Amino acid sequence: xxxxxxxxxxxxxxxxxxxxxxxxxxxxxxxxxxxxxxxxxxxxxxxxxxxxxxxxxxxxxxxxxxxxxxxxxxxxxxxxxxxxxxxxxxxxxxxxxxxxxxxxxxxxxxxxxxxxxxxxxxxxxxxxxxxxxxxxxxxxxxxxxxxxxxxxxxxxxxxxxxxxxxxxxxxxxxxxxxxxxxxxxxxxxxxxxxxxxxxxxxxxxxxxxxxxxxxxxxxxxxxxxxxxxxxxxxxxxxxxxxxxxxxxxxxxxxxxxxxxxxxxxxxxxxxxxxxxxxxxxxxxxxxxxxxxxxxxxxxxxxxxxxxxxxxxxxxxxxxxxxxxxxxxxxxxxxxxxxxxxxxxxxxxxxxxxxxxxxxxxxxxxxxxxxxxxxxxxxxxxxxxxxxxxxxxxxxxxxxxxxxxxxxxxxxxxxxxxxxxxxxxxxxxxxxxxxxxxxxxxxxxxxxxxxxxxxxxxxxxxxxxxxxxxxxxxxxxxxxxxxxxxxxxxxxxxxxxxxxxxxxxxxxxxxxxxxxxxxxxxxxxxxxxxxxxxxxxxxxxxxxxxxxxxxxxxxxxxxxxxxxx
Amino acid sequence: xxxxxxxxxxxxxxxxxxxxxxxxxxxxxxxxxxxxxxxxxxxxxxxxxxxxxxxxxxxxxxxxxxxxxxxxxxxxxxxxxxxxxxxxxxxxxxxxxxxxxxxxxxxxxxxxxxxxxxxxxxxxxxxxxxxx
Numbered sequence: 001x002x003x004x005x006x007x008x009x010x011x012x013x014x015x016x017x018x019x020x021x022x023x024x025x026x027x028x029x030x031x032x033x034x035x036x037x038x039x040x041x042x043x044x045x046x047x048x049x050x051x052x053x054x055x056x057x058x059x060x061x062x063x064x065x066x067x068x069x070x071x072x073x074x075x076x077x078x079x080x081x082x083x084x085x086x087x088x089x090x091x092x093x094x095x096x097x098x099x100x101x102x103x104x105x106x107x108x109x110x111x112x113x114x115x116x117x118x119x120x121x122x123x124x125x126x127x128x129x130x131x132x133x134x135x136x137x138x139x140x141x142x143x144x145x146x147x148x149x150x151x152x153x154x155x156x157x158x159x160x161x162x163x164x165x166x167x168x169x170x171x172x173x174x175x176x177x178x179x180x181x182x183x184x185x186x187x188x189x190x191x192x193x194x195x196x197x198x199x200x201x202x203x204x205x206x207x208x209x210x211x212x213x214x215x216x217x218x219x220x221x222x223x224x225x226x227x228x229x230x231x232x233x234x235x236x237x238x239x240x241x242x243x244x245x246x247x248x249x250x251x252x253x254x255x256x257x258x259x260x261x262x263x264x265x266x267x268x269x270x271x272x273x274x275x276x277x278x279x280x281x282x283x284x285x286x287x288x289x290x291x292x293x294x295x296x297x298x299x300x301x302x303x304x305x306x307x308x309x310x311x312x313x314x315x316x317x318x319x320x321x322x323x324x325x326x327x328x329x330x331x332x333x334x335x336x337x338x339x340x341x342x343x344x345x346x347x348x349x350x351x352x353x354x355x356x357x358x359x360x361x362x363x364x365x366x367x368x369x370x371x372x373x374x375x376x377x378x379x380x381x382x383x384x385x386x387x388x389x390x391x392x393x394x395x396x397x398x399x400x401x402x403x404x405x406x407x408x409x410x411x412x413x414x415x416x417x418x419x420x421x422x423x424x425x426x427x428x429x430x431x432x433x434x435x436x437x438x439x440x441x442x443x444x445x446x447x448x449x450x451x452x453x454x455x456x457x458x459x460x461x462x463x464x465x466x467x468x469x470x471x472x473x474x475x476x477x478x479x480x481x482x483x484x485x486x487x488x489x490x491x492x493x494x495x496x497x498x499x500x501x502x503x504x505x506x507x508x509x510x511x512x513x514x515x516x517x518x519x520x521x522x523x524x525x526x527x528x529x530x531x532x533x534x535x536x537x538x539x540x541x542x543x544x545x546x547x548x549x550x551x552x553x554x555x556x557x558x559x560x561x562x563x564x
Numbered sequence: 565x566x567x568x569x570x571x572x573x574x575x576x577x578x579x580x581x582x583x584x585x586x587x588x589x590x591x592x593x594x595x596x597x598x599x600x601x602x603x604x605x606x607x608x609x610x611x612x613x614x615x616x617x618x619x620x621x622x623x624x625x626x627x628x629x630x631x632x633x634x635x636x637x638x639x640x641x642x643x644x645x646x647x648x649x650x651x652x653x654x655x656x657x658x659x660x661x662x663x664x665x666x667x668x669x670x671x672x673x674x675x676x677x678x679x680x681x682x683x684x685x686x687x688x689x690x691x692x693x694x695x696x
Binding site for chain 2: 335336339340341342343344346347348349350351352354355358376380426428
C-alpha cells in the first residue's frame with residue numbers, strides 16, 4: 001500500500017490520473033486518513049468517513065482528527081478504554097516505525113462496535129513541521145468475532161472439563177460471559193418439576209448487582225423471568241427478547257417488588273438458551289445486556305446456544321455420576337440388610353441341626369427335644385425361602401420386570417389380620433387398631449405378595465411415626481373391589497413429595513435417618529398393579545399418612561413372561 | 565465331639581448371652597450349657613443389665629448388636645462406663661457383613677458372624693475366661 005501511495009505523487013505529471021485518485025481511494029474498503037503534526041485531518045477516504053460516522057468526507061477535512069474521534073468510544077482489544085496517545089497515528093509522529101494496534105470503535109448510539117487493525121506510517125515532509133502520517137483502518141470485526149467466540153468456547157470447555165463440581169464451572173463461565181459478551185448472566189438448573197436452582201450468576205456493574213440483589217437472591221422459580229425458562233423448556237430452544245419493555249417485564253414478574261427489582265437492572269436485551277443433555281432440557285443460560293452494549297449478533301446467539309449444549313453435557317454428566325453413586329450406596333445398603341436378614345434364620349438352622357445331632361449321638365438321648373428342633377429347622381427354612389423369594393421380587397421389580405404371580409382364592413381379611421398380628425408383636429410404642437366391614441373378602445390374589453405389600457405399608461407406618469401412636473387398619477369390600485387403608489399419626493409427607501414417593505429410590509425430604517430397603521413403595525405399587533389394583537395416598541405434614549390398597553376381586557390379567 | 569459330659573479339665577464359666585431372636589437365644593444357651601457353662605440369657609440390653617445387677621458376674625458376654633429396645637451398642641457403652649463391668653470381655657455375635665468393623669468400634673474382644681459352628685462359643689469362652 002505504501003508503494004501505491006508513493007507512486008501517484010511521482011506520477012503527478014498525469015492530470016487524468018490525479019483526477020481519478022480520490023475515486024480510487026474511495027473505492028478501497030480500508031479506511032485511510034492523512035493527518036499533519038497539528039492533528040488536522042488533511043484527507044480521509046469514504047471508508048474512513050463511514051468509520052468515524054460521517055456521511056460526507058468534506059465535513060471532516062480540515063477539522064481536528066481528535067475532535068472527530070472524540071465522538072466515538074475507542075477500546076482496546078480487551079474492551080478497555082483507549083488513550084489517543086497510544087494510537088498508531090501519534091506513535092508514527094513520535095518516530096516509531098510502522099506502528100499498529102487493534103482498536104475497537106463503538107458508535108455513539110452503542111448499536112455497533114467494530115474492530116480495526118490500525119496502522120500508521122510517517123510521510124516525511126521537507127521539514128518536520130510538514131510531516132504527515134497516513135493511517136489505514138482495516139476492518140477485522142469478522143475475524144475478531146470468530147476469534148473471540150472460539151477462544152470463549154475453548155475456555156468454557158476447559159473450565160467444564162477441569163472441575164468436578166459443575167456449579168463451580170458454570171460460575172466461572174458466567175464470569176467469562178460478563179463483561180465480554182453481556183452485562184448479566186445466570187445459569188439455572190432444573191432440579192425437578194417444581195424446583196429450579198440458580199447455580200451461577202455474574203453481573204458487570206456493582207450498581208446493577210445492588211439493584212438486582214433482592215431479585216436474584218430469591219429462588220429462581222420466582223425470580224428473574226421465570227416465564228423465559230418455562231418458554232425455553234417448552235420450545236426446547238432459545239428465547240431472545242431484543243427489546244425488553246415494561247410489558248415484557250410485567251408479564252414475567254410476580255409482584256410489584258419483583259417488577260421494581262427487574263426494572264432496576266435496566267436490561268435492554270435478554271437471551272435464554274437451553275442447557276441440553278441427552279436430548280433433555282436441564283436448565284438454561286440467560287444473558288442480559290444493558291442499553292450501552294451493542295446488541296447480540298446472530299453469531300453471538302449461536303455461540304451462547306453452543307455454550308448451553310456444552311454446559312448441559314457437563315450438568316448431565318454430573319447428575320449421572322451422582323445418581324450412579326447413590327445407586328451404588330443403595331445397592332450396598334440393600335446387600336447389607338438382605339444378608340443380615342438371611343443369616344439369622346440360617347444361624348438357627350445350623351444351630352438346631354448341631355444341637356439335634358448332639359442329642360441323637362450323645363449319651364443322653366433326648367429325642368423329644370430333637371423332634372422339636374427339627375420342626376424349628378423347618379420353620380427357619382421356610383422363613384429363609386420366603387426371604388429369598390422377597391429378595392427375588394425386589395430385584396426383579398427394581399429392574400422394571402414383572403414377577404411370577406401365583407393367584408389363588410385369598411381372604412384379604414385373614415391375610416391382613418395375620419400381618420397386623422406379626423407387626424403388633426414386634427411393636428413397642430405402637431398400637432394397631434384393625435376393623436373389617438365383612439368377615440371374609442375373598443379375591444383371586446397372590447397371598448404371599450399381598451402379605452409383602454402389607455408388610456411394607458405397616459412397616460412404613462411404624463417407621464415414619466417414631467413417637468409411636470395408633471396405627472389404624474381398615475378393611476372394606478363390596479362385590480367388585482376390596483381395600484385396606486393403613487393410617488398412621490406420624491411425620492406425614494410434604495405435598496411436593498407426594499407424587500414422587502412411589503418412584504424407585506425416591507425418599508421424601510423428611511425421610512432421612514429412617515432406614516429403607518426392601519420392597520419399598522415402588523415395588524409395592526408394582527405388585528398391586530400386577531394384581532389389577534392400585535395404591536393411593538393421602539397425607540398431611542406432621543399429622544400422618546393414609547395408604548390405601550384397592551384390589552379388584554377378580555385379580556389382575558395373567559402375567560406374561562417378563563419382557564420389559 | 566462329646567459335649568454333654570463335663571470332664572474335670574473343663575472349667576465351668578459364667579456366660580451371658582444377649583440375643584433378641586428367641587430361636588438363636590435357645591440355641592446358644594443350649595450349646596453353652598452342653599459345654600458345661602453356667603449360662604444366663606437376655607432378650608435385650610435392659611434385660612441384660614437386670615441379670616448383671618443382682619450380683620451374678622459373667623466372665624464373657626456374647627452380644628447381638630441390632631435389637632429392639634436397648635441395643636447392643638448402648639449396652640456395651642453402659643458396661644464400659646461401669647467399674648464393675650468395664651473389663652468383662654464382649655464377643656459380638658451378629659449377621660452384619662461389616663461385623664469386624666462394628667466389633668472394633670465397640671472394643672469387642674472377638675466377633676462371631678452368624679451362622680457359625682457352635683463349638684466357637686466354647687472356644688471363645690475358654691480363651692477369654694482363662695484367667696478367671
